[in-house]
Amino acid sequence: MPVAEPFVSTRNPCKACSPLGACLAFRGIEGAVPFLHGSQGCATYIRRYLISHFREPMDVAASSFSESSTVFGGGDKLRRGLDNVSRQYQPRMIGIATTCLVETIGEDVKMLLNDYHPAAEPAPDLVHVSTPSYRGTHVDGFHAAVRAVVGQLAEAGEPTSSVNLFPGAVSPADLRHLKEIASAFSLDVAILPDYSDTLDGAQLEEYRKIPEGGTPLASIRAMGRAAVSIEFGRTLEGSATGAAELERKFGIARKTLGWPVGVVESDRFFSELSAISGRPVPQIFVRERGRLVDSYVDAHKYVFGKRAIVYGEEDLVVGLAAFLSEIGIQPVLCASGGQSGRLEAAVAAVTASSVGPVLARGNLDFAAVRELALEMKPDFMIGGSKGYSIARELDIPLIRVGFPIHDRIGGQRILHLGYRGAQQLFDAVTNTLLARAQDRSPVGYSYL
Amino acid sequence: MHILEERQRQVHRKGSEPFDLDCNKQSAAGSVSQRACVFCGSRVVLYPIADALHLVHGPIGCASYTWDIRGALSSGPQLHRNSFCTDLKELDVIQGGEKKLHKALTQLIVEHQPKAAFVYSTCIVGVIGDDVEAVCRQISAEQGIPVLPVHSEGFKGTKRDGYRAACEALLKLVGTGDPSGVSKASINILGDFNLAGEVWMIRKYYERMGLEVTATITGDGRVDDIRRAHGAALNLVQCSGSMMHLAKVMKDRYGIPFRKVSYFGIEDMSQALYDTAAHFAGVVPGIQERTVELVRGELQYILPEIAEYRKRLAGKKAAIYVGGAFKAFSLVRALRHLGMDTVMVGSQTGLKEDYEELRELCDEGAIIVDDSNPLELSSFLSERQVDLFIGGVKERPIAYKLGIGFCDHNHERKLALAGFEGMLNFAREVYGTVASPVWRLTPRGSAREAAPCR
Numbered sequence: 001m002p003v004a005e006p007f008v009s010t011r012n013p014c015k016a017c018s019p020l021g022a023c024l025a026f027r028g029i030e031g032a033v034p035f036l037h038g039s040q041g042c043a044t045y046i047r048r049y050l051i052s053h054f055r056e057p058m059d060v061a062a063s064s065f066s067e068s069s070t071v072f073g074g075g076d077k078l079r080r081g082l083d084n085v086s087r088q089y090q091p092r093m094i095g096i097a098t099t100c101l102v103e104t105i106g107e108d109v110k111m112l113l114n115d116y117h118p119a120a121e122p123a124p125d126l127v128h129v130s131t132p133s134y135r136g137t138h139v140d141g142f143h144a145a146v147r148a149v150v151g152q153l154a155e156a157g158e159p160t161s162s163v164n165l166f167p168g169a170v171s172p173a174d175l176r177h178l179k180e181i182a183s184a185f186s187l188d189v190a191i192l193p194d195y196s197d198t199l200d201g202a203q204l205e206e207y208r209k210i211p212e213g214g215t216p217l218a219s220i221r222a223m224g225r226a227a228v229s230i231e232f233g234r235t236l237e238g239s240a241t242g243a244a245e246l247e248r249k250f251g252i253a254r255k256t257l258g259w260p261v262g263v264v265e266s267d268r269f270f271s272e273l274s275a276i277s278g279r280p281v282p283q284i285f286v287r288e289r290g291r292l293v294d295s296y297v298d299a300h301k302y303v304f305g306k307r308a309i310v311y312g313e314e315d316l317v318v319g320l321a322a323f324l325s326e327i328g329i330q331p332v333l334c335a336s337g338g339q340s341g342r343l344e345a346a347v348a349a350v351t352a353s354s355v356g357p358v359l360a361r362g363n364l365d366f367a368a369v370r371e372l373a374l375e376m377k378p379d380f381m382i383g384g385s386k387g388y389s390i391a392r393e394l395d396i397p398l399i400r401v402g403f404p405i406h407d408r409i410g411g412q413r414i415l416h417l418g419y420r421g422a423q424q425l426f427d428a429v430t431n432t433l434l435a436r437a438q439d440r441s442p443v444g445y446s447y448l
Numbered sequence: 449m450h451i452l453e454e455r456q457r458q459v460h461r462k463g464s465e466p467f468d469l470d471c472n473k474q475s476a477a478g479s480v481s482q483r484a485c486v487f488c489g490s491r492v493v494l495y496p497i498a499d500a501l502h503l504v505h506g507p508i509g510c511a512s513y514t515w516d517i518r519g520a521l522s523s524g525p526q527l528h529r530n531s532f533c534t535d536l537k538e539l540d541v542i543q544g545g546e547k548k549l550h551k552a553l554t555q556l557i558v559e560h561q562p563k564a565a566f567v568y569s570t571c572i573v574g575v576i577g578d579d580v581e582a583v584c585r586q587i588s589a590e591q592g593i594p595v596l597p598v599h600s601e602g603f604k605g606t607k608r609d610g611y612r613a614a615c616e617a618l619l620k621l622v623g624t625g626d627p628s629g630v631s632k633a634s635i636n637i638l639g640d641f642n643l644a645g646e647v648w649m650i651r652k653y654y655e656r657m658g659l660e661v662t663a664t665i666t667g668d669g670r671v672d673d674i675r676r677a678h679g680a681a682l683n684l685v686q687c688s689g690s691m692m693h694l695a696k697v698m699k700d701r702y703g704i705p706f707r708k709v710s711y712f713g714i715e716d717m718s719q720a721l722y723d724t725a726a727h728f729a730g731v732v733p734g735i736q737e738r739t740v741e742l743v744r745g746e747l748q749y750i751l752p753e754i755a756e757y758r759k760r761l762a763g764k765k766a767a768i769y770v771g772g773a774f775k776a777f778s779l780v781r782a783l784r785h786l787g788m789d790t791v792m793v794g795s796q797t798g799l800k801e802d803y804e805e806l807r808e809l810c811d812e813g814a815i816i817v818d819d820s821n822p823l824e825l826s827s828f829l830s831e832r833q834v835d836l837f838i839g840g841v842k843e844r845p846i847a848y849k850l851g852i853g854f855c856d857h858n859h860e861r862k863l864a865l866a867g868f869e870g871m872l873n874f875a876r877e878v879y880g881t882v883a884s885p886v887w888r889l890t891p892r893g894s895a896r897e898a899a900p901c902r
Contacts, residue, residue, distance in 0.1 A: 005555075007552070007555050007556070007559075008534070008548055008551045008552045008555065009503065009532050009533060009534055009535065009552035009555065009556060010508060010511065010531075010532075010533045010534075010535035011530060011531070011532055011556075012515060012530055012531050013508050013511060013512045013515065013531060013533065013535070015508060015512065016508070016509060016512045016513070017507060017508050017509030017512060019509070020509070035478070038571070038603075039485050039571055039602035039603045040475050040481055040483055040484065040485050040602075041483075041484040041485025041486070041487055041488050041510075041602045042485075042509065042602070043480070043481075044481070044482065044483060044484040044485070044488070044842065045484060045488070045509065045510070045513035045514075046509075046513070047842055048513065048841050048842055049512075049513055051841055051842060051844070051845055052841055055844075055845060055848070056845055056849070057822060057845040057846060057849055058845070059480050059821075059822050059823075060480065061478045061479070061480045062475075062477070062478075062480075062481070063477045063478065064474060064475045064476070064477050064478075064479070064481065065571075065602075065603040066474050066603060066605075067603060067604050067605070069603070070574070070575065070603050077477045078477075080476075080477040080478060081477035081478030082478060083478065084452050084476060084477060084478030084479055085478040085480075087450060087452065088450060088452065088478075088479075088480075088821075088823055089823075099571070100506070100507045100509070100541075100570075100571060100572050101571035101572055101575065101602070101603060104541055104571075104572040104575045104576060105575055132507075132538070133507040133508060133509045134507040134536050134537050134538050134540070134541050134572070135537070135538050137508075201849075203849065203850075203851055203890045203891055203892070204849050204850060204851075204891065204892075205850075205851075205891035205892050205895060206830070207823075207826035207827070207830065207846070207849065207850055209823060367530075386515070389516070
């Protein structure tokens, strides 16, 4: 068969646009309102996409560009928009991301903001990040926003012993777990961003304009004085992260780890915390690890040699590939719409123990994943809800993790990180495979 | 509640002030409008045409956010449920996207053999100056199918302008097919998008009355049907905000009369069928009798169960915030049928006459609002102590966060709410959310339990 020319179009994207990631990151800062400088539709689409995953209010303001703003510049819209957001929300920070339209017309947002005199008292901090959606994916927008926040807000001063933690776009459940881990090590950790409450909050009697929670601005300012920064992500662009920014500006040491998914990657994280804190790993996690490995042993035969397709954002894919490899499942395809160019190497670095060959491919869409899946005959898929149509066509289970999850509830409560996260993933994977075998069995044993 | 200065005239309280509602204008900057954009308007209208290729020309976002999110069903091809995008990159923005568009279209048309292709321009296409029309003409000549540019740059107006751009694209299809063989007793169904199979229900009603349906535009839509839609004798227009332009031009161009209808709620659904029957009374013998019979039969089936819900819902208060105002009319009436009062109603794209009609329909004190935002909506819900909010995905968390029941009446829904059967579904849905015991556990619910006389 002749090799067909690749499609130039993207068919069923395995990514979203960069302003979405920026809005998500800004939502994790206390008292902040995300603001898009550009068309109204961008804000609305991004809200709908995020709301459908988190099932929480997600307000994103927009400057609502018109034709004349496109021709004559949107400075007036930007100023009025910021004034209106300040009036309505009384935010402590407004995170301003740009859309492709504004980037394309070459608007100098930085200059506009320098010239802007806020009507509100006290004036909110304004953080600006450039997020043209013709460059990178939502994950790049997320990291760019985090970097902009620390770059524009962190301050020098008397050094502290605290730890900066940049976890990436993990779930609210992951963020809560990270805080619990930090506190068990008695470490003073500033996590940026932290949407564990803002995007997974309780019922309210009175509507809150800006949901409670998020990384406090004071903690962000103090990040410039911390002892060390930890960032998660083996595919991060070394020079373009929040931790890199702090290293450059304030000389704060930076430790880059993979997402702590599975035993091996979690071990690296826990031993890093142990080294930083000068304390042994707390017993609660030692025991969690013990139970996790015990369960791996109990169930290893149920999962051995199974073939999985893993997809989603690059660093989650790397983490899942590490986890699957260590339990004897072959991640036959590790796919992402991400375009870092570092996915292949990162997956190779964590899948040395894989029972069979692993193919990692970045810059893929779901049409390409489907074509590969039809050949690879996987036993299951693991990733967000957008892979469902492929799993359905192949008649294999889909285990939902990561983002987005638009066809189940509880995406915000999925725990991926640490030994506890690995335990939940392991139980989900094993039981899905057991259920499948049971359902397919002509006998239907109720005792396995 | 602080209402932005430039929005003050977009909120009206019936009875307290003279009616002078401001609407149909660009959203206030920074307001957090619930509206989308021109692209959204076009995309939502054309989306259900199932045997066409829909290609979004621009960076990835717009295509990503509109991939398979609608409940618009097809009885055949499923091509519309894919997301195709030129996914413009930095270099394309600098050098122009025409070549990429040409190649993308050629490859996709060869692969999927669609009956037509729609090419949606997003914001930056209007700025980088791609001649999308020319590329479409060229591809059309090369591939032998209609290739239709949709001028849907997001910033060029509001969602309503997107509806119009979609109608303009449709108008390039209408009239290009052979209408011979189309019966004198034939209609086009405009403005039903076949969410959860609604157009199939509606179509069946008309066929039982003795009518032929030429084209459904656009629910379960097919290119060839649309091309011969000008052969039909009557256009029935639901969702008039989106489809009126098409109906008006078809009237001017082909002399096809139109009627506004709605298929939501018992009154409006029945009225739609009766009006249509009256229109064809001289052409289709016995149509009016058959229609009366049809309505009677359907009502006999649904009314007893609805009466049960009504007993339990009577006196409850509802708020509505939807895309088009025309749907809101039907909802106010349908809620009244369930014994419920509408105390707040608004829309993203209503016109002044729509809001006037809403004002007429609602009781004293009702809040009427145009192009609202989450802070306003949440304050209205709290102020009026509503039991039910009807809206779309973006409105849902506002209701839920406050411990208020919610009914999704937007394009994402997977439950048929049109037709007689749809009214029964609607009643079940409303009852299922308002009567849920979970509210008792919420802060708002416990407060209300403690003080039952509200």
